Amino acid sequence: MTTVTVLAxxxxxxxxxxxxxxxxxxxxxTVIGNTADDLVxxxxxxxxxxxxxxxxxxxxxNQAAGWGLADETWSAMTTLERYGGHAWFRLGDxxxxxxxxxxxxxGEGADLATITGDIAKAWDIGVRLLPVTNDRLRxxxxxxDEGEIGFQEYFVERRHDVAVEAVRFDGADLAAPAPGxxxxxxxxxxxxxxxSNPIVSIGPILAVPGIREALGRRRESAIAISPxxxxxxxxxxxxxxxxxxxxxxxxxxxxxxxxxxxxTLVIDQADQALVxxxxxxxxxxxxxxxxxxxxxxxxxxxxxxxxVADATSGRG
Amino acid sequence: MTTVTVLAxxxxxxxxxxxxxxxxxxxxxTVIGNTADDLVxxxxxxxxxxxxxxxxxxxxxNQAAGWGLADETWSAMTTLERYGGHAWFRLGDxxxxxxxxxxxxxGEGADLATITGDIAKAWDIGVRLLPVTNDRLRxxxxxxDEGEIGFQEYFVERRHDVAVEAVRFDGADLAAPAPGxxxxxxxxxxxxxxxSNPIVSIGPILAVPGIREALGRRRESAIAISPxxxxxxxxxxxxxxxxxxxxxxxxxxxxxxxxxxxxTLVIDQADQALVxxxxxxxxxxxxxxxxxxxxxxxxxxxxxxxxVADATSGRG
Numbered sequence: 001m002t003t004v005t006v007l008a009x010x011x012x013x014x015x016x017x018x019x020x021x022x023x024x025x026x027x028x029x030t031v032i033g034n035t036a037d038d039l040v041x042x043x044x045x046x047x048x049x050x051x052x053x054x055x056x057x058x059x060x061x062n063q064a065a066g067w068g069l070a071d072e073t074w075s076a077m078t079t080l081e082r083y084g085g086h087a088w089f090r091l092g093d094x095x096x097x098x099x100x101x102x103x104x105x106x107g108e109g110a111d112l113a114t115i116t117g118d119i120a121k122a123w124d125i126g127v128r129l130l131p132v133t134n135d136r137l138r139x140x141x142x143x144x145d146e147g148e149i150g151f152q153e154y155f156v157e158r159r160h161d162v163a164v165e166a167v168r169f170d171g172a173d174l175a176a177p178a179p180g181x182x183x184x185x186x187x188x189x190x191x192x193x194x195x196s197n198p199i200v201s202i203g204p205i206l207a208v209p210g211i212r213e214a215l216g217r218r219r220e221s222a223i224a225i226s227p228x229x230x231x232x233x234x235x236x237x238x239x240x241x242x243x244x245x246x247x248x249x250x251x252x253x254x255x256x257x258x259x260x261x262x263x264t265l266v267i268d269q270a271d272q273a274l275v276x277x278x279x280x281x282x283x284x285x286x287x288x289x290x291x292x293x294x295x296x297x298x299x300x301x302x303x304x305x306x307x308v309a310d311a312t313s314g315r316g
Numbered sequence: 317m318t319t320v321t322v323l324a325x326x327x328x329x330x331x332x333x334x335x336x337x338x339x340x341x342x343x344x345x346t347v348i349g350n351t352a353d354d355l356v357x358x359x360x361x362x363x364x365x366x367x368x369x370x371x372x373x374x375x376x377x378n379q380a381a382g383w384g385l386a387d388e389t390w391s392a393m394t395t396l397e398r399y400g401g402h403a404w405f406r407l408g409d410x411x412x413x414x415x416x417x418x419x420x421x422x423g424e425g426a427d428l429a430t431i432t433g434d435i436a437k438a439w440d441i442g443v444r445l446l447p448v449t450n451d452r453l454r455x456x457x458x459x460x461d462e463g464e465i466g467f468q469e470y471f472v473e474r475r476h477d478v479a480v481e482a483v484r485f486d487g488a489d490l491a492a493p494a495p496g497x498x499x500x501x502x503x504x505x506x507x508x509x510x511x512s513n514p515i516v517s518i519g520p521i522l523a524v525p526g527i528r529e530a531l532g533r534r535r536e537s538a539i540a541i542s543p544x545x546x547x548x549x550x551x552x553x554x555x556x557x558x559x560x561x562x563x564x565x566x567x568x569x570x571x572x573x574x575x576x577x578x579x580t581l582v583i584d585q586a587d588q589a590l591v592x593x594x595x596x597x598x599x600x601x602x603x604x605x606x607x608x609x610x611x612x613x614x615x616x617x618x619x620x621x622x623x624v625a626d627a628t629s630g631r632g
Contacts, residue, residue, distance in 0.1 A: 043359040043419035073391055079413020083438045085420060093409035097395020103359035104401060122399045 002309055005030045005188035007215075009201025010037070010049040011066040011235055012227055012292075013194035014056035017127065019298025021057065024306060026126025030184040034196070035112065035131045036139040036169055036204030037151045041089055042080075044099040045106055048152075049201065050116055050131060051098060058123035062092075066235070069094040088157045113178040130184065132205045135175035139200050142166040151200065160237035164244040167199055172207040185214040190309035191262075193224035195290060197238040198257050199245060206261075215261045221312050222262040223305055224283075225290060226254045229268040234291060250274065255281035264308050266290060266301075318625060321346045321504035323531075325517025326353075326365040327382040327551055328543055328608075329510035330372035333443065335614025337373065340622060342442025346500040350512070351428065351447045352455040352485055352520030353467045357405055358396075360415040361422055364468075365517065366432050366447060367414060374439035378408075382551070385410040404473045429494040446500065448521045451491035455516050458482040467516065476553035480560040483515055488523040493530075501530040506625035507578075509540035511606060513554040514573050515561060522577070531577045537628050538578040539621055540599075541606060542570045545584040550607060566590065571597040580624050582606060582617075 004024060006017060008031050020029060034049040048067060055061040055069055062068040072092035081087050091099065098119060105115045111134040120129045139151035144163040154160060185191060196202050206212045215222060231250050233239045239249040247253040251267040255278040258265060265283045267274065268290040278285040286308055292298040320340060322333060324347050336345060350365040364383060371377040371385055378384040388408035397403050407415065414435060421431045427450040436445045455467035460479040470476060501507060512518050522528045531538060547566050549555045555565040563569045567583040571594040574581060581599045583590065584606040594601040602624055608614040 041420075042416035043361070043423060044416070045359070069395075073389060073409065075389055075409035076392070076412040076416060079385075079410050080416050082413070083417040083435060085413070085417040091416075093389065093391035093412070094395050096392040096409070096412060097398070097401070100358035100360070100392060100396050100407075101399040101401040104357075107359060119399060 001028060002189040002306065003028045003030070003187065004190050004192060004306075004309070005032060005184045006192045006194050007032050007196075007202055007205050008049070008053055008194045009034050009196025010052040013049075013196045013201070014053045014061065015292040015295075015298050016192075016194045016225065016301065017053060018056050018295050019292060019300070020302040020305075021126060022295065022299040023302050026057075029127040030180075030188065031127055031129045032132050032181055032184060032205060033116070033129055034201050034205055035133060036137045037155070037200070038138070039089070039150060039152050041091070042086070043103065044091075044096075045103045046089075046091070046099050047102065047112070047116070047131070050129065051095070053129060054120050054123055054125055057125035057127060060123065068092050089152055111178075113180070128180075128184075130178050130180050132178060132181060132211065133175040133208050134178050136171040137175050137204055137208065138170040139204055140168050140170050155237075160240070164241055167203065167241070167245065169204045169207040172204065173209070175208045177208055177210055182210060182214050185211065186218065189221065190305075190312070191215065191218060191222040192305055193222065193258060193262055195225040195227040195234070197227060197233070197236055197241065198254060199238065199241045212261065219261060220263045221309065223264045223266060223308050223312070224254070224258040224262040225266045225301070225305065226251045226268065226271070228254050229290060230270040252277045252281065255283045255285075259283040263312060266304060266308070317344060318505040318622065319344045319346070319503065320506050320508060320622075320625070321348060321500045322508045322510050323348050323512075323518055323521050324365070324369055324510045325350050325512025326368040329365075329512045329517070330369045330377065331608040331611075331614050332508075332510045332541065332617065333369060334372050334611050335608065335616070336618040336621075337442060338611065338615040339618050342373075345443040346496075346504065347443055347445045348497055348500060348521060349432070349445055349447050350517050350521055351449060352453045353471070353516070354454070355405070355466060355468050357407070358402070359419070360407075360412075361419045362405075362407070362415050363418065363428070363432070363447070366445065367411070369445055370436050370439055370441055373441035373443060376439065384408050405468055427494075429496070444496075444500075446494050446496050448494060448497060448527065449491040449524050450494045452487040453491050453520055453524065454486040455520055456484050456486050457516075471516075471553075476556070480557055483519065483557070483561065485520045485523040488520065489525070491524045493524055493526050498526055498530050501527065502534065505537065506621075506628070507531065507534060507538040508621055509538065509574060509578055511541040511543040511550070513543060513549070513552055513557065514570060515554065515557045528577065535577060536579045537625065539580045539582060539624050539628070540570070540574040540578040541582045541617070541621065542567045542584065542587070544570050545606060546586040568593045568597065571599045571601075575599040579628060582620060582624070
């Protein structure tokens, strides 16, 4: 009964999880999700990464976009645009029901973890999905010539096509891990750092006090999957962000970030030549196809990770 | 250039206004709208009566329902119901865009009157629509065996099918008329009290300090239209509410309520026999078809009102 805890951002993590639950019982999987790209928009609390994981595992994700619900309509946005409202962050009609529900429950005093669990249950996703924290945590991005802006203003409104000078996680110092998070890190047979953005998806999870330490304590059976392949992110701005912030945008740069937290880094075959450089950072290197072009590929990658887990579990 | 200011609730007022703008230039019409049935739902600020007026004058009202937008879809509600969320107050997908916009603008510090004007402008409704107040005003209903509940909980959730012991307008003592409201009452050639619920639609407008006095000062050229025909409300709970609260559910009861505020009451032909009883309350009585079965009928009623206005304007 290999229990797996996965640190997850959005699309990349969701695809990996979709593969994982094809080859491993979902009830043995706990997901710790990033909430630092949450935003309050038009009064609604939106949790993009949590929803991407839920919708993907529900088989309801908009495959083309990678976010939002399939078979979506956009009537609310059409009305909003009539008024000249802020429509840069697109909320589909089906999707809006999730934000209405979450906002109503928060207003009634429920915490985000409870609500997230109830949403996940309604979609019958099988895995346990925990927000990293119930507290306010917000990725703030300092952009050249502009100053500090919110994550979604950077990511969606500016299409992450700007130079970044700094990233910080507002609220992290006051945030506590959500109930169950530290236990899920301590008790799982294996911890997986999903192929998510190390800076703005995994970074904020690690910034919540206690998480980095909990992960470090069980490093030997923790496995990271590189989101960087051949020097580029499969999706999103991870490569540029790494470079802008002084990291090497390569599997070696990723190895340097994760070596204190994971004993193994899974890299793509395209980076075969960098195995020695990765291991020189003090992390074991496993080479496998990591590009999840479909759910078969994602399942194959999950099998590789579970294989490493079998080999390393019990190492402490 | 007869300028007309109309005190308006929801459906009944909107239908009258639809007729009025067919026979009178919209730019000469100011509407003072009820905001006491506003509610915050799932974090969104919903203004049902203002929206009913706007959507109706935009030719976009859902004719069958009397509220909401035509050609509506309900995807957000379907998602919300999946979670077991509060779906008793139905928010259509198109309609949601209005609530998103209003909530966002309020969050940015705009006042309700400004936002209402911008929404009205986007729909090009022609008339000037003013909320009675920018301040919080909420109709609270004391229901037998239950205690006090919000207006929409009474009206929508319980389908106004309960005995009412009391109605009050929370916030009224601290509310101020929105900018332009008192001038619109003082300066218009004629003031019309639309055929709306006297208790819960016109009542809260009159409860805002200064409005009842402003109306009383120009009583001679103010005209009310009875929402009660042959002892029953055309729509909604006006008759039952009048009875429950100790008023007579008839044009005579309406005359008693409005006599201090309007010199003329327009009643339906069905109540022809009650003309003397109405006038015994100290209000002139005009008999006309008041049932607005279509917009031709509404226009005919508006013509009657404008005719009375011509006869009474300048009476002071």
